Amino acid sequence: MAEKTVTEEIEEEVNNGYDAPTNVNEVEVINTYELEEKAKKVVPKGGFDYMSGASGDEFTLKQNIEAWNAKGILPRVLADVEFPETNTSIIGQELKVPFIMSPIAAHGLAHQAKEAGTARGIAEFGGSIMSISAYSGASFDEIEAGLGGNNRWFQIYMSKDEEMNKNIIDEAKADGATAIILTADATLSGNRDRDDHNKFVYPFGMPIVSRYLKGGAKNMSLNNIYAQSKQKISMADVRFLKEYSDLPVFVKGIQTPEDAMAAIGAGAAGIWVSNHGGRQLDGAPGSFATLKAISEAVQNRVPIVFDSGIRRGEHIFKAIASGADIVGIGRPALYGLALGGWKGVKSVFEYFESDLKRVMQLAGTQTIEDIKHARLFDIK
Numbered sequence: 001m002a003e004k005t006v007t008e009e010i011e012e013e014v015n016n017g018y019d020a021p022t023n024v025n026e027v028e029v030i031n032t033y034e035l036e037e038k039a040k041k042v043v044p045k046g047g048f049d050y051m052s053g054a055s056g057d058e059f060t061l062k063q064n065i066e067a068w069n070a071k072g073i074l075p076r077v078l079a080d081v082e083f084p085e086t087n088t089s090i091i092g093q094e095l096k097v098p099f100i101m102s103p104i105a106a107h108g109l110a111h112q113a114k115e116a117g118t119a120r121g122i123a124e125f126g127g128s129i130m131s132i133s134a135y136s137g138a139s140f141d142e143i144e145a146g147l148g149g150n151n152r153w154f155q156i157y158m159s160k161d162e163e164m165n166k167n168i169i170d171e172a173k174a175d176g177a178t179a180i181i182l183t184a185d186a187t188l189s190g191n192r193d194r195d196d197h198n199k200f201v202y203p204f205g206m207p208i209v210s211r212y213l214k215g216g217a218k219n220m221s222l223n224n225i226y227a228q229s230k231q232k233i234s235m236a237d238v239r240f241l242k243e244y245s246d247l248p249v250f251v252k253g254i255q256t257p258e259d260a261m262a263a264i265g266a267g268a269a270g271i272w273v274s275n276h277g278g279r280q281l282d283g284a285p286g287s288f289a290t291l292k293a294i295s296e297a298v299q300n301r302v303p304i305v306f307d308s309g310i311r312r313g314e315h316i317f318k319a320i321a322s323g324a325d326i327v328g329i330g331r332p333a334l335y336g337l338a339l340g341g342w343k344g345v346k347s348v349f350e351y352f353e354s355d356l357k358r359v360m361q362l363a364g365t366q367t368i369e370d371i372k373h374a375r376l377f378d379i380k
Helices: 006-015 032-040 045-052 059-070 114-125 140-147 162-175 193-198 222-228 235-245 257-265 287-298 313-321 331-363 368-372
Strands: 071-073 088-090 093-095 099-101 130-133 152-156 180-183 249-254 270-273 304-306 326-329 376-378
Touching: 032 045, 032 331, 045 193, 045 331, 059 071, 059 287, 059 313, 071 313, 099 130, 099 331, 114 130, 114 140, 114 331, 130 140, 140 162, 152 162, 162 235, 180 235, 235 249, 235 257, 249 257, 257 270, 257 287, 270 287, 287 304, 287 313, 313 326, 313 331, 313 368, 326 331, 331 368
Parallel strands: 099 326, 130 152, 152 180, 180 249, 249 270, 270 304, 304 326
Antiparallel strands: 071 376, 088 093
């Protein structure tokens, strides 16, 4: 039987009842909270609830936003600031902005272009990094068609079979990955009530990990997918990824200083502070609430990436002022993808760039290094 083309696969998904948006257009972004409401109107309910939802009572999801309100920015005037400069670097890679795309599964739920659409949006924006999830609904080749040689990191959900892990790492390196992200906080799925109510299953496969997922993930629940992945994640896995890949390894899902130091001790080249967007352990703190203590423990030994709850330029500023080197953009990029395809993703990244510059100007900070020395204050 002849192999199906991408177009035939898309048509099959539509015929199977999942009709993701197809439009490509720029998106007006006044704020990213409104994008979520707009995306809800165009994305099928099961897919939208999967993207926007979280675990349990969604307490931690709410804390990711509310945690920002515990700290304020102390503005400085007479600071001789004009045209703030957002360029920075991490692990030797030059960026024009201090934010990148976080690794998120199944972009095809938002738009039929899947990860290739997100990748093109980031490539057209330029000067950032695409983090590719092992649970991508697109293949490396399809993503590269959008990314066009631009920077990419690879996030791995490990197989229980070490040889398969080696094969996946080999493919990621051949694809051009310059870092490996080990997501350590998702050894099984959080209790995502929205998905359970919807009886949500993935309407398409996951080409990168299909070699160890019986059935390739199509029509599977997240619980079933995690059950076939490796649950016992330890410091030995950090050492394995570092030694086998010969690439910098970021450990993602760090929420305590103790785990940050353990990861560094195991050879991690970077710490990724995250609570998975509130999608794992409900009742965990907002991600920003944990950042300062972690950065004080790390003491610049390795770079820190931060995600979970970034919605405004002020959030990026506060994260960097609290010890992050760069931040990851998650749901807002998917909402942009849903509303405008690759152009929508580019619009979201442009919004964050301009909004951050606004905050930098008003706070009296010319450079990203200046933000790192900016003063925040406690809000009672």
